[in-house]
Amino acid sequence: MKDNAADQTLCPVARSEALVGDHWTVLVLRELFMGSHHFEELQAQTEATPQMVATRLKKLEADGLVERRVYNKRPLRHQYHLTEKGEAFYPVLLALRAWGETWVKSPKEGRAVNFTHRSCGNPAGLGPVCDSCGKPLRRADLIAKQAAKYQREREARWETFKASR
Amino acid sequence: MKDNAADQTLCPVARSEALVGDHWTVLVLRELFMGSHHFEELQAQTEATPQMVATRLKKLEADGLVERRVYNKRPLRHQYHLTEKGEAFYPVLLALRAWGETWVKSPKEGRAVNFTHRSCGNPAGLGPVCDSCGKPLRRADLIAKQAAKYQREREARWETFKASR
DNA sequence: TCTTGTTACTATGATTTTCATAGCAAGATA
DNA sequence: TATCTTGCTATGAAAATCATAGTAACAAGA
Known part of the structure; x- marks a missing residue:
C-alpha cells in the first residue's frame, strides 16, 4: 500500500490500514493496552526483533497513537503510552x-x-x-x-x- | 509473525492476526463486504497486483473465510464469497x-x-x-x-x- | 478462419522489507 | 574496574513485494 494511495481514498478502512495494518503494530498496540509500557516488555511479549519494535513505535508516535514519556533522566529512559487516538x-x-x-x-x-x-x-x-x-x-x-x-x-x-x- | 508462534499463543488477537493481519487481506475482505465477487473487481478496487490478490484469496480460502463458487463452466470462472467465518x-x-x-x-x-x-x-x-x-x-x-x-x-x-x- | 476481446490469473527480475545475530551507549551497581 | 541493565542500532542474508509482461481458455465479430 502506497501512502499516496491511502491518502487519496475516502475509504476509512484503507486509511486506517495505512497506520495500523501490520502484524507488529497491532501486537504492540495490544501490549500497550495490556499495560506494558517499556521497550523490552513490548519486545518480549510480541516476540519481535528490537528493530521491528523500534520502527513500529516511531511510526505510531508519528501517527499520533503513542507518546513517549520520560521516566528517568539519567540515563534517559522512556515509557510508551497510548494517546487519546490510540485509546480510541x-x-x-x-x-x-x-x-x-x-x-x-x-x-x-x-x-x-x-x-x-x-x-x-x-x-x-x-x-x-x-x-x-x-x-x-x-x-x-x-x-x-x-x-x-x-x-x-x-x-x-x-x-x-x-x-x- | 511465524505461524508457529501464532499457533501456540492463547492470545486471540495474535491468532487472528496470523490470518488477517495484512494490508491486502483486509482490503480484499472489505471489497467482499462491499459486494465485489470477481477477481478483477477485487484487483481494481484494492489497487493490488494480481499476485497479491491471488495469494490473499488462496490464503483466505485455506483459512476458511472465503469460498470459490463456479459461475461459468466453459471457460471455468469463479466468484469469491464470504463464508460464515468470513461474515463474522x-x-x-x-x-x-x-x-x-x-x-x-x-x-x-x-x-x-x-x-x-x-x-x-x-x-x-x-x-x-x-x-x-x-x-x-x-x-x-x-x-x-x-x-x-x-x-x-x-x-x-x-x-x-x-x-x- | 483470423483477429480481437474477456477474465483470470502466472512468470520474471529488480527493489524493498524483514529476519537473526551481533554490537553499542550511557550510565548503575558491586 | 568490571559487570549489569535498558534501549536501542548495524549488518548481511533471506523473504516478500512490486511493476511489467505474458499466458490460458474460450467468445464473438469481420
Missing part, C-alpha cells in the same frame, strides 16, 4: 479478540482474558455489548482477568527473553 | 471504519458510506450500537449508501483499471 483504537482490538476467540481458537483452549463489567458486576462476554446487562462496553468499565494459562505463557515469554540477553 | 469478521471492519472516520480522516472529507438501521429506519452512525435506537448493529440490519464522492472514486478506479489492460 480499543474497539477494533475488542472486535478482533471476539472474532479470534470465536472463529480462530478452538473452544477447549479457553479464553485468554475474561472481562467483568464494572457497572453491572457480571461477566461481559465478547462484546460489543455486555452479555449480562446489554450496555455497550467501554474500556474503562472492563475489569480484565487473565486466565492462569495465559499468565503463565506471558511469564514464560518474559523469562525466555531475559535468559537470552 | 464484519464487526472488526465496522470498528476499523469507525476509528478511521473519527481519528484518521478529517471531518470535512465526509463519510465514505452511511448506514441506515433497517429495524428503526434511522441513521445508524458509526456503531457498534445504533445512534438512533441504541441496539447493537448487525450487518443484515444495515442499509449502506455510498457518498457520491466515494462512488465516483470507485468508478474512476474501475475505469483506470480497464483502460490499463
Whole structure:
C-alpha cells in the first residue's frame, strides 16, 4: 500500500490500514493496552526483533497513537503510552479478540482474558455489548482477568527473553 | 509473525492476526463486504497486483473465510464469497471504519458510506450500537449508501483499471 | 478462419522489507 | 574496574513485494 494511495481514498478502512495494518503494530498496540509500557516488555511479549519494535513505535508516535514519556533522566529512559487516538483504537482490538476467540481458537483452549463489567458486576462476554446487562462496553468499565494459562505463557515469554540477553 | 508462534499463543488477537493481519487481506475482505465477487473487481478496487490478490484469496480460502463458487463452466470462472467465518469478521471492519472516520480522516472529507438501521429506519452512525435506537448493529440490519464522492472514486478506479489492460 | 476481446490469473527480475545475530551507549551497581 | 541493565542500532542474508509482461481458455465479430 502506497501512502499516496491511502491518502487519496475516502475509504476509512484503507486509511486506517495505512497506520495500523501490520502484524507488529497491532501486537504492540495490544501490549500497550495490556499495560506494558517499556521497550523490552513490548519486545518480549510480541516476540519481535528490537528493530521491528523500534520502527513500529516511531511510526505510531508519528501517527499520533503513542507518546513517549520520560521516566528517568539519567540515563534517559522512556515509557510508551497510548494517546487519546490510540485509546480510541480499543474497539477494533475488542472486535478482533471476539472474532479470534470465536472463529480462530478452538473452544477447549479457553479464553485468554475474561472481562467483568464494572457497572453491572457480571461477566461481559465478547462484546460489543455486555452479555449480562446489554450496555455497550467501554474500556474503562472492563475489569480484565487473565486466565492462569495465559499468565503463565506471558511469564514464560518474559523469562525466555531475559535468559537470552 | 511465524505461524508457529501464532499457533501456540492463547492470545486471540495474535491468532487472528496470523490470518488477517495484512494490508491486502483486509482490503480484499472489505471489497467482499462491499459486494465485489470477481477477481478483477477485487484487483481494481484494492489497487493490488494480481499476485497479491491471488495469494490473499488462496490464503483466505485455506483459512476458511472465503469460498470459490463456479459461475461459468466453459471457460471455468469463479466468484469469491464470504463464508460464515468470513461474515463474522464484519464487526472488526465496522470498528476499523469507525476509528478511521473519527481519528484518521478529517471531518470535512465526509463519510465514505452511511448506514441506515433497517429495524428503526434511522441513521445508524458509526456503531457498534445504533445512534438512533441504541441496539447493537448487525450487518443484515444495515442499509449502506455510498457518498457520491466515494462512488465516483470507485468508478474512476474501475475505469483506470480497464483502460490499463 | 483470423483477429480481437474477456477474465483470470502466472512468470520474471529488480527493489524493498524483514529476519537473526551481533554490537553499542550511557550510565548503575558491586 | 568490571559487570549489569535498558534501549536501542548495524549488518548481511533471506523473504516478500512490486511493476511489467505474458499466458490460458474460450467468445464473438469481420
